[in-house]
Amino acid sequence: MNKPFSFKILQEMDAIVTVSNSWLSRVIRLRTAGFKGWFSSSNIGSHVGIIVKKILPDNRVSFEVAEMMPRGLEINPIHNYFETDKDKSRIVAVVRNTCFNDDKNRDEAVGRLFTMHRFKTKYDYKELLGYAFPFLKDCPKSYYCSELFAQFCIWYGQPLQHPKYMGDNFPPYGVQKATNLEKMWTR
Numbered sequence: 001m002n003k004p005f006s007f008k009i010l011q012e013m014d015a016i017v018t019v020s021n022s023w024l025s026r027v028i029r030l031r032t033a034g035f036k037g038w039f040s041s042s043n044i045g046s047h048v049g050i051i052v053k054k055i056l057p058d059n060r061v062s063f064e065v066a067e068m069m070p071r072g073l074e075i076n077p078i079h080n081y082f083e084t085d086k087d088k089s090r091i092v093a094v095v096r097n098t099c100f101n102d103d104k105n106r107d108e109a110v111g112r113l114f115t116m117h118r119f120k121t122k123y124d125y126k127e128l129l130g131y132a133f134p135f136l137k138d139c140p141k142s143y144y145c146s147e148l149f150a151q152f153c154i155w156y157g158q159p160l161q162h163p164k165y166m167g168d169n170f171p172p173y174g175v176q177k178a179t180n181l182e183k184m185w186t187r
Contacts, residue, residue, distance in 0.1 A: 003185065005082075005091065005185060006185075007063060009094060009184045009185055010051050010063055010094065010184075011051070011096070011100070011101075011106070012051055012052050012053055012100070012106055012109075012110050013050060013051065013052075013096075013097070013100035013106050013109050013110065013113075013152070014050070014051040014094055014095065014096045014100075014184060015048050015049070015050055015051075015094070015095050015096075015097075015146075015149045015175055015181075016048070016049050016050075016051060016065060016078070016081070016091050016093070016094050017045035017047070017048055017091070017092050017093040017094075017095065017172055017173075017175055017176040018045060018046070018047045018048075018049065018081055018089040018090060018091050018092060018172075019042060019043065019044065019045055019046050019047070019089065019090060019092050020046065020047070020089040020090070024046075025046035025047070025089075026046075028046040028047075028171065028172065029042060029044045029045075029046050029173065031171070032044075032171040032172070032173040032174065033173050043092045043093075043186075043187050044092070044173050044176070045092055045093060045172035045173050045175065045176040046172050046173075047067070047089060047145050047146075047172055048067070048145045048146040048148075048149050048172045048175050049065035049066060049067035049076075049145065050065065050066045050067070050113060050148070050149055050152070051063055051064075051065065051066075051078070051094075052064050052065075052066050052075060052110055052113060052114070053110075054075075062077070063078045064076060064077060064078060065077070065078050065080075065081070066113050066117065067145055068121075068123050068124075068143050068144055068145045068147075068148050069123065070123055071123070072120050072121055072122045072123055073113075073116055073117045073120070073121040073143075073148070074117075075114075075117055090187075091185075091187070092176070092186065092187045093176050093183065093185065093186045093187065094183075094184040094185040094186075095175065095176065095178065095181040095182065095183055095184060096181060096182040096184050097152075097153050097156075097158050097160070097180070097181055097182075098158065098182060099153065099156045099157055099158035100156065105156045105157075108156075109152055109155070109156055112152075112155075113152070121141070121142065121143065121148075122139075122141070122142040123142060123143070123144060124138070124139050124142040124143050124144045124147060125144075126138070126139050126142075127139060127142075127143075127144055127147060127169075143168075145172065146170045146171055146172045146174065146175045147168050147169070147170065149170075149175055150167070150168040150169070150170040150175065151168040154167070154168060158180065160174070160175065160178040160180065160181070161178055161179045161180040162174045162177060162178050162179060163179075
């Protein structure tokens with residue numbers, strides 16, 4: 001696609017897939033995409049956030065990103081992903097699950113996401129470590145970044161599809177390449 005990014009394409013519950021040059025981002029890309037994921041010029045995703053809207057006091061709409069971070073579910077400005085610092089994260093794809101084209105599903109999912117934020121949903125370190133240590137069990141009430149989006153897709157009746165991954169066990173690159181998502185924008 002390689003068109004300039006436009007906020008006009010966004011709707012709530014879209015997933016943004018991002019990448020950075022950090023060592024953790026490189027390890028995630030290496031684990032999920034092999035050696036082609038190691039290089040900093042890569043457009044292979046290493047983090048996923050979910051788009052939500054915030055209504056500002058003057059009634060303007062601001063897009064925000066609900067994302068699993070080390071301290072749990074946070075809602076952060078999308079503009080963090082447009083900073084020019086080469087070590088900052090940048091958006092490499094925006095994808096949409098069509099189950100969220102339905103207003104009722106989307107509104108309910110956004111409400112659920114804000115409830116999870118209010119009740120401080122925790123980051124799933126154990127599941128993330130499970131990529132290296134398969135004997136570790138999943139924590140059903142905590143999530144890592146792409147697992148949260150995959151779980152919402154399951155809850156709303158359209159699980160992600162990819163030949164290599166299943167259930168909510170989806171790395172960011174798996175979300176980026178899921179076969180049943182609409183590609184709204186790619187770098």
